[in-house]
Amino acid sequence: MTSARTASARSATTADGSPVVLVRDLKVAYGDTPVLDGVDLDLAAGETVALLGASGSGKSTLMKALTGFAPITGGTAHVAGHDVPNLARGELRHLRADVGQVFQQFNLVPRLSVLTNVLTGALHAAGPINLVGGFRSEHRRLAMHYLDRVGIAHKATDQARTLSGGQQQRVAIARALMQQPRVILADEPVASLDPRLADEVLELLRGIARDDGIPVLVSLHVLPLALTHSDRIVGLRNGQVLVTGRTTALRREDLSVLYDDAEEAGDDSDD
Template sequence: MSMTANTPPVETTNTTTTQPADTSTDRRARPLVTVRDLKVRYTDDAPLVLDGVNLDLYPGETVALLGSSGSGKSTLMKALTGFAPVTSGDVNAAGYDVTQLRQKQLRELRSQVGQVFQQFNLIGRLSVITNVLTGGLHNAGPSNWFGSFRSADRKRALALLERVGIADKANAEARTLSGGQQQRVAIARALMQNPRVILADEPVASLDPRMSKSVLELLRSIAHDEGIPVLISLHVLPLALEHSDRIIGLRHGEIIVSGPTPALDAEQLAGVYALEDEEDE
């Protein structure tokens, strides 16, 4: 199913810049992820890692999450799937109230969220197609559990490899591929889940500039064509400006800027990476 990307209204919570209203938003669209006043701390006496974060992710949009190391980007992504504790606030993802889920329900939620990581997390000695097939194990029949994948699943895995541009590598060992190719395998594996949401945590941090651009273009096209919201954690500002529909900037666990990418520029986003001594001047 193909859907056109929707750009939601500018968020104002914890925002230090004023953004123009986005009149192109389809107000009928319902977000697939909704976060309200999220606070996260890992222990009772620890400082807050996230402090009052609000977030909506809409079908078909690509959202870049910017922030320096320690800003809370990874914790926010983990909170969406129950891997980080929710101290207070509301978190709804892919139709699940994350704060109310037991272990079995958490597994169901995680099967609905495709994840792409910096280190690819492939099994190097296995073939590319087998790595992709592992993405569908949560819906696997008994034969799949023992490694004899159904022909329908193999057909789908090959189609996904075609979608990400490396069908010719289906039978190659994953470890023989370049970094950019391995990340494409990881994306195909995530799509094998039939996800409702995709979270990509620093997916191009280990890639060269050319491969980074290629992978981000692929993720954005998937969001647009499949109607899947994609949240991408990045640390390179120009990549966010070029490859997203909306940008959210985190600093010390708070959103300090949020808005449609065309309404933002490098100067407005500079505070996301400001040094501590610069803030005091």
């Protein structure tokens, strides 16, 4: 097993020395049932961190805790300048506006156009004009910019339901970018895609992190994808961090402790 102390020689910090996300000794419990137990996590501008673990390891709960959707019962979580455990209910909206989210099921409105789906990412900033279905021209220009950024501007007028799964996930990423987020959380974003499309979507997310300076935390359960498309890996099992380090310093054997068998890890290779 490889720990943070042995696999990673440098901490994840931004240019001014502070991480965009800083989590220490985070605990989440539902009643008497602990789900996360003492999790530490850093996310720096420009990096992609893969969150690994089997089903039930706590990956989705950690994502929810970072946006105030899971009950933090101990520890600290600072996300994009927000002290998450101490936010008042009315302040959670500002936190969630700073966090772009990408989901496994895309969460698009099928009958709306691709462009309109992306524009919904600007609802927080656009204000009451959206109550009557309008968006300002600058929002439309920005939405087209992000559609071009993810390589799907030519589908802007198509209904979202007519797109392939990989195309729909690109729309969802453009929608997240429309928020002007300070961090992106992607919860199993390629679980429903075939391997080729999964590689394309993860490479797109990593390029956004690298080129736009937006850190990306992407939860996965497939080892080869994490090893190919991340800068660092954090591995959870039973709500605890068992493995963390630079991806280049980790081997498949180091990560096998997260799973009961190779099939569960999505790794059917012989090497």
